[in-house]
Amino acid sequence: MLVDRRSGEVANDSIRSLASILRRGDLLIFNDVRVRPARLFGRLDRGGRVELLLLRQNDEAWQCLGRPGRRFREGTQVAFPDNAVAHVVGRSDDGRVEVRFEGVGDMEAYLARHGEIPLPPYIKRAAGPSAEDNVRYQTVFADRVGAVAAPTAGLHFSQELLQEVREGGVETAFVTLDVGPATFLPLRSVGDGDNQLEGESAAVSAETIAAIERTKTAGGRVIAVGTTTTRALESRAASQAGLTAGEFLADSFIRPGFEFRVIDGLLTNFHLPKSTLLMLVSAFAGRSTILDAYAAAVAARYRFYSYGDAMLIV
Numbered sequence: 001m002l003v004d005r006r007s008g009e010v011a012n013d014s015i016r017s018l019a020s021i022l023r024r025g026d027l028l029i030f031n032d033v034r035v036r037p038a039r040l041f042g043r044l045d046r047g048g049r050v051e052l053l054l055l056r057q058n059d060e061a062w063q064c065l066g067r068p069g070r071r072f073r074e075g076t077q078v079a080f081p082d083n084a085v086a087h088v089v090g091r092s093d094d095g096r097v098e099v100r101f102e103g104v105g106d107m108e109a110y111l112a113r114h115g116e117i118p119l120p121p122y123i124k125r126a127a128g129p130s131a132e133d134n135v136r137y138q139t140v141f142a143d144r145v146g147a148v149a150a151p152t153a154g155l156h157f158s159q160e161l162l163q164e165v166r167e168g169g170v171e172t173a174f175v176t177l178d179v180g181p182a183t184f185l186p187l188r189s190v191g192d193g194d195n196q197l198e199g200e201s202a203a204v205s206a207e208t209i210a211a212i213e214r215t216k217t218a219g220g221r222v223i224a225v226g227t228t229t230t231r232a233l234e235s236r237a238a239s240q241a242g243l244t245a246g247e248f249l250a251d252s253f254i255r256p257g258f259e260f261r262v263i264d265g266l267l268t269n270f271h272l273p274k275s276t277l278l279m280l281v282s283a284f285a286g287r288s289t290i291l292d293a294y295a296a297a298v299a300a301r302y303r304f305y306s307y308g309d310a311m312l313i314v
Contacts, residue, residue, distance in 0.1 A: 001302065001311040003293050005285040010296050015156045015310060024169030025220035026265075027211055031151035031229045032174040034142035036108070037115030042080040044071060050078060052086065052099065053118055054111070055148060055180055056201070061089055061098045062107075065181070072097045080104075081114045108145060118148050120184070120306050136307075146178035146201065152269045152306045153226035171215065173208040177201070177232040177250055183277065197276060199249030202232040206245040212262065221314065223265035227277045230254065230263055230284075237261040255279040256287055265314040270297055270304040285313045 002011040002021070013021065022028075038054040050072070053065040066072035066088075076088040083103050090098035104110040117129045117137050125133065139154035140162070166172060182198040212233075215222055224230040235250035237243040243262060252258070256279070266284055271277040282290045293311060302309045 001293060001297060001300075001309070003285060003289065003311050003313045005289055005313050008286075008289045008292060010293050012300060015161070018161065018312075019164040019168040019170070021312065022165060022168065022170045022223070023221065025215065025218055026169075027171045027173060027215040027220055027222050028165060028225055028267075029173045029175060029208065029212075029222065029229050029233065030139070030141055030154050030157075030225045031177050031179075031232065032139070032141050032143040033147040033151060033176050033178055033228075034145045035117060035138055035147045035150050035179075036145050037111045037117050038148045039116040039118045040080055040111070040114060041116070042078040042086065045077040045079065052078070052097075053148060054107075054115075055096070056178070057107075058098070061100045064097050064099055065095070066097045069095045069097075082110075084110065120149070122305060123307065141174065143174075144176050144203075146176070147180070149179045149184045150306065151177070151179060151226045151228045153229075153267050153310055155307070156267075156310055157225075171211055173211040174205070175208055175229055175232040176203045177228045179228050182251075183228060183231075197251055197253045199251035200228075200231070201247070202235065202250040203247045204232065204236055204243075204245055209243060209245050212243070221264040222262055223267060223312075223314070224263045225267045227266075227268055227271075227280050230266060230280060233262040234258070234260060254283050256283045258283045260284060265312065267310055267312045269306070269308055269310050270294065270302060272305070281313070 002013055040052045043049055048071060051067045055063045072088050074088055074091055078086040085102045086099040088097050088099050117134055119129050119133060119137060137150050140157060140159050178201040180200050182200050212222055224233060231254060232250045234254060235252040236248060238252050268281055
């Protein structure tokens with residue numbers, strides 16, 4: 001779907017036509033994070049099968065989402081394959097647990113052997129993710145491991161499509177944002193003074209900053225591929241450091257009223273209601289424009305969510 005955020009006009013096209021839709025001199029920026037096989041299944045010391053979704057490492061412990069959450073109490077031990085054990089050392093008010101692992105060795109190698117790609121719950125796989133999911137739930141440019149959900153707008157791109165847009169005079173660049181709960185969990189409440197979400201680790205390179213500056217100077221458009229790319233760029237630009245290269249926490253709460261400093265366009269999937277992602281898109285294009293576009297998408301039987309269709313907003 002093509003959405004003109006100034007006129008509100010909506011048109012239908014195909015991602016295969018993207019090279020002809022973009023302009024010579026535009027810049028596409030992607031999130032190159034790789035999804036970690038972060039879901040582990042184990043058994044409690046007192047019996048019962050449980051799962052952990054590993055979010056991020058804090059010193060020697062891992063912050064996780066446990067399921068079922070009520071089974072994870074401080075002091076609980078969970079047995080995992082190859083004689084690995086997780087000790088629950090803390091629990092937060094929002095239901096997250098902090099665990100320390102024993103017997104895993106290198107965690108990334110252990111997850112590669114025993115972990116599972118954490119598909120969203122609305123993608124039903126009775127036997128778990130398929131071999132095809134393990135490939136398709138990664139972008140073709142995925143690089144640095146760190147996400148627990150895919151930057152799904154990037155899933156529309158094949159190497160062939162990337163080559164086509166580059167041959168059409170469109171530059172490409174990358175940021176990294178470790179997609180986590182701040183991106184995919186539903187929004188529970190919003191206060192008038194809230195202007196930050198939970199931070200997610202992000203990085204912007206000097207090469208990407210230079211590409212943005214070249215594009216802006218030449219009058220081209222900076223188009224973010226995905227809300228996570230947008231959040232990385234705009235959080236950095238809104239920070240005290242400004243739009244400079246480096247590693248940081250992307251924590252801006254982008255909702256209607258937010259001042260966009262970097263992007264001129266956005267390629268994004270269709271998002272869940274009551275999500276921070278839908279609020280971000282509404283902030284960029286206008287709430288009424290997005291509501292009309294979503295109504296048109298439903299009427300045209302567009303596919304929603306991670307493996308669904310996309311809209312290009314310019």
